[in-house]
Amino acid sequence: MSETAAETVEGAREGGGGHDATGATIRLESLTKRYPGSADPAVDSVNMEINAGELVVLVGPSGCGKSTTLKMINRLIEPTGGRIRIGGEDVTHMDPVKLRRKIGYAIQSSGLFPHMTVAQNIGLVPKMVGWSKTRTAERIEEMLDLVGLDPGEFHGRYPRQLSGGQQQRVGVARALAADPPVLLMDEPFGAVDPITRDHLQDELIRLQHELHKTIVFVTHDFDEAIKLGDRIAVLREQSHIAQFDTPEAILTNPADDFVSGFVGAGAALKRLNLTRVRDVEITDYPTVTVDDPLQEIFNKIRASGTNEILLLDRRGRPYKWLRRGDLMRARGSLARAGTLVNDTVTRDATLRDALEAVLTDNAGRVVVTGRRGEYTGVVDMETLMNSVQEMLEADRLDAMEHQHDLEEARTEHNRHEQEGVGGGGEGEA
Amino acid sequence: MNFWEYLGSRHQQLLADAFQHASAVFQCMVVATVVGVVIGVVTYRSDWAGNLATITTATLLTIPSLAMIGLLIPVVGLGVPPTVIALTLYGLLPIVRNSIVGLRGVDPSLVDAATGIGMSRLARLVRVELPLAWPPILTGIRVSTQMLMGIAAIAAYASGPGLGNEIFRGIASLGSKNALNQVLAGTLGIIVLALLFDAAYVLIGRLTIPRGIRV
Numbered sequence: 227m228s229e230t231a232a233e234t235v236e237g238a239r240e241g242g243g244g245h246d247a248t249g250a251t252i253r254l255e256s257l258t259k260r261y262p263g264s265a266d267p268a269v270d271s272v273n274m275e276i277n278a279g280e281l282v283v284l285v286g287p288s289g290c291g292k293s294t295t296l297k298m299i300n301r302l303i304e305p306t307g308g309r310i311r312i313g314g315e316d317v318t319h320m321d322p323v324k325l326r327r328k329i330g331y332a333i334q335s336s337g338l339f340p341h342m343t344v345a346q347n348i349g350l351v352p353k354m355v356g357w358s359k360t361r362t363a364e365r366i367e368e369m370l371d372l373v374g375l376d377p378g379e380f381h382g383r384y385p386r387q388l389s390g391g392q393q394q395r396v397g398v399a400r401a402l403a404a405d406p407p408v409l410l411m412d413e414p415f416g417a418v419d420p421i422t423r424d425h426l427q428d429e430l431i432r433l434q435h436e437l438h439k440t441i442v443f444v445t446h447d448f449d450e451a452i453k454l455g456d457r458i459a460v461l462r463e464q465s466h467i468a469q470f471d472t473p474e475a476i477l478t479n480p481a482d483d484f485v486s487g488f489v490g491a492g493a494a495l496k497r498l499n500l501t502r503v504r505d506v507e508i509t510d511y512p513t514v515t516v517d518d519p520l521q522e523i524f525n526k527i528r529a530s531g532t533n534e535i536l537l538l539d540r541r542g543r544p545y546k547w548l549r550r551g552d553l554m555r556a557r558g559s560l561a562r563a564g565t566l567v568n569d570t571v572t573r574d575a576t577l578r579d580a581l582e583a584v585l586t587d588n589a590g591r592v593v594v595t596g597r598r599g600e601y602t603g604v605v606d607m608e609t610l611m612n613s614v615q616e617m618l619e620a621d622r623l624d625a626m627e628h629q630h631d632l633e634e635a636r637t638e639h640n641r642h643e644q645e646g647v648g649g650g651g652e653g654e655a
Numbered sequence: 656m657n658f659w660e661y662l663g664s665r666h667q668q669l670l671a672d673a674f675q676h677a678s679a680v681f682q683c684m685v686v687a688t689v690v691g692v693v694i695g696v697v698t699y700r701s702d703w704a705g706n707l708a709t710i711t712t713a714t715l716l717t718i719p720s721l722a723m724i725g726l727l728i729p730v731v732g733l734g735v736p737p738t739v740i741a742l743t744l745y746g747l748l749p750i751v752r753n754s755i756v757g758l759r760g761v762d763p764s765l766v767d768a769a770t771g772i773g774m775s776r777l778a779r780l781v782r783v784e785l786p787l788a789w790p791p792i793l794t795g796i797r798v799s800t801q802m803l804m805g806i807a808a809i810a811a812y813a814s815g816p817g818l819g820n821e822i823f824r825g826i827a828s829l830g831s832k833n834a835l836n837q838v839l840a841g842t843l844g845i846i847v848l849a850l851l852f853d854a855a856y857v858l859i860g861r862l863t864i865p866r867g868i869r870v
Contacts, residue, residue, distance in 0.1 A: 300771060302767065302770055302771055323773055323774070323775050324773070325773075326770070326771060326772060326773035327772070327773035329773075330772075331768070331771035331772055333764060333767065333768055333771070334764070335764060337764055337765060337767070337768030337771075338768075339765060339768075339769070339783055339787075340765075340787070340867045340868050341786045341787060341865035341867045341868045342865070342867065343867070350772060350774075351772050351773060354772075354773060354774070354778070355773075384866060384867030385867065386867060400772065401772070410771075
C-alpha cells in the first residue's frame with residue numbers, strides 16, 4: 227500500500243511519463259462543505275478511498291452533493307473541513323492552480339473553448355505545464371488518435387464544427403493531454419443522444435483499459451454507473467454514502483431501501499449487462515460446410531441426434547440452419563433449403579444482447595461468432611438460464627462474505643480504537 | 656460661390672481640420688477603450704460594482720456636452736485638454752456597459768472548465784473571458800466612436816481642434832455668403848469621417864474576432 231502510494235506520487239510529480247503511467251490513489255477524509263447561511267452542510271463528512279487505476283462512479287439523485295464532492299477533489303469548490311490526499315500527498319492546502327494541472331477535468335457539454343481550434347484546446351494544459359512546442363504538437367496528434375478522431379481532419383477545426391459526440395471526445399482528449407494520474411468527469415455524457423452516449427461509454431472503457439487512470443465519474447444514470455464503474459458509490463442527500471461496492475454486489479445485494487429504489491426494477495436484467503458471452507458455457511453444435519457433399523450432410527444430421535445442423539459458408543461463417551426435412555423439401559438443393567442465420571453475437575457481447583437475440587430467434591438459440599465472424603459455438607435459452615442462476619447465486623455468496631469481512635474489520639477497528647492504538651499510525655500509511 | 660467652389664478653395668484648411676478631428680477622436684477612443692475595459696474587468700464579478708460603473712458612466716453621458724466643456728474650461732483651460740477629457744468621459748458608457756455585459760455573458764461552464772484545467776485567474780481572463788467577450792466590447796467601441804464624432808464638433812467651443820471650428824465659424828457669421836457652406840462642409844466632413852471609421856471597425860472585427868465565434 228505505502229509502496230504504490232510512493233510510486234504514484236512520483237508519477238504525479240513528473241507530470242506523467244508516457245503510456246505506462248498509472249493513476250494515483252485518492253483518499254477523502256471526512257470531507258465537508260458547508261455553505262454560509264445554510265444549517266445543513268451540502269456535503270457531510272465523506273470518507274472514501276479510491277484505488278490507483280480504478281474507475282469509481284458517484285451516483286445519486288440530483289442535489290445529493292455528488293458534483294460538489296467531485297469538485298472538491300480539484301478544489302474548484304474549497305472544502306470547509308476534512309482532507310484530500312492524492313497519491314498519499316495531502317493536497318488540501320496546496321496551490322489549487324498547480325493541483326488542477328495534475329488532474330484531468332471533463333465536464334458536461336464538453337467545455338471546449340469555442341474561440342480555439344481543437345488542437346489549441348488540447349494543447350492548453352501541456353503548454354501551461356511547460357512542455358516544448360514539438361512535444362505538445364506530437365501529443366495533440368497522439369491524443370486525437372487515442373479518442374478516435376483523425377488528426378489531419380480535426381486538428382484545425384473549431385468546436386462548433388463538430389458534432390456533440392466529437393466535442394465530447396475532444397473534451398476527454400484535452401483532459402488527458404498532460405497525462406494526469408487522476409481524471410475527474412462530471413456527467414460528461416449527459417448532453418449527448420443515447421446512441422452517441424453508448425459509443426462514448428464503450429470508448430471510455432477501452433481508454434481506461436489502455437491507460438489505467440484513476441477516474442472519478444459523476445452521473446445520475448444508474449445504468450451508466452453499472453456499465454462503467456469498477457466500483458459504484460451510491461450517494462444520498464449531503465453526499466452520505468449509502469453503499470460503496472462493485473456493481474455486481476449493489477445489484478444483487480443492495481444495502482437498503484434507498485439503494486434498491488435507486489437500482490430500480492429489473493436488477494437481474496441489469497446484471498446481465500455485466501457478464502459477457504465468453505463467460506458462459508458455449509455449446510458446440512454439429513456443423514457442415516457448403517462444400518460438403520450432400521450425402522455427408524444427410525449422414526451428419528442423422529448421426530447428430532439433434533433436429534438441426536448448422537451450415538457454414540466457405541470462410542467458416544454461419545450461413546443457414548438446416549432441419550431434417552429441409553433438404554427433402556428442397557429436393558436436395560442447398561441454395562433453397564433451410565433458414566438463414568440472421569442474428570449472431572460475438573464473444574464480447576453482453577448476456578443481455580445474447581438474451582435479446584435468443585428471445586427473437588424462433589428456435590431460441592443464437593450463434594456465437596469470433597472476431598472475423600467465424601462460427602465458435604451456440605448459446606441457447608437453457609444455457610443462459612443456468613448461467614444466470616449460477617451467477618446470481620455466486621454474487622449472493624460474495625456479497626455475504628463481503629459483508630462478513632466488513633463487520634469483522636469494523637469490530638477490529640473499534641477494538642483498536644478502544645485500546646487507543648492504531649488510529650494515528652494507520653492514517654500515515 | 657457654390658458649395659463645390661468653396662470646397663475647392665478651402666480644401667487644405669478642411670483637410671487639416673478633418674485630420675485633427677479624426678486624430679482627436681481616435682486618441683480619445685484609445686484612452687476610453689483602455690479605461691472602459693479595465694473598469695469592466697474590475698467590476699463585472701460583483702453585482703453592485705458593475706451597476707455602479709454603468710450608472711456613473713450613464714450619468715456622465717447625460718451632462719450636455721456644451722455644459723461639460725464649459726465646466727472644464729475654468730479647471731483645465733482652453734484648447735486640447737477639455738476636449739480630450741470630455742470626449743473620453745463620454746466615450747466610456749458604451750464600452751463599460753458592453754464589457755460588463757460581455758464578460759458576464761461568458762458561459763459559466765467555460766469559466767468552470769478554464770479553472771478546472773488549471774488556468775490562473777489572469778490566464779482565464781486573458782485567454783478565455785476577454786476573447787469571448789470581445790465581439791460585444793468591439794460593438795461598444797464602435798457605438799462610442801460614432802457618438803464621439805458628433806460630440807467632438809462641440810470642442811471648437813473651447814478652441815479645441817477639429818471640424819467643429821468650421822461649423823462654429825459658419826454659425827457665427829450667419830447671413831454672410833459662405834456661412835451655409837461652412838456649416839455644410841463641417842457636418843458632411845464629420846459624416847464622412849464617421850463612415851470611414853465604421854468601415855475600419857468592420858475590418859478590425861474581421862481580423863480580431865476568432866473564426867470559431869464569428870457569426
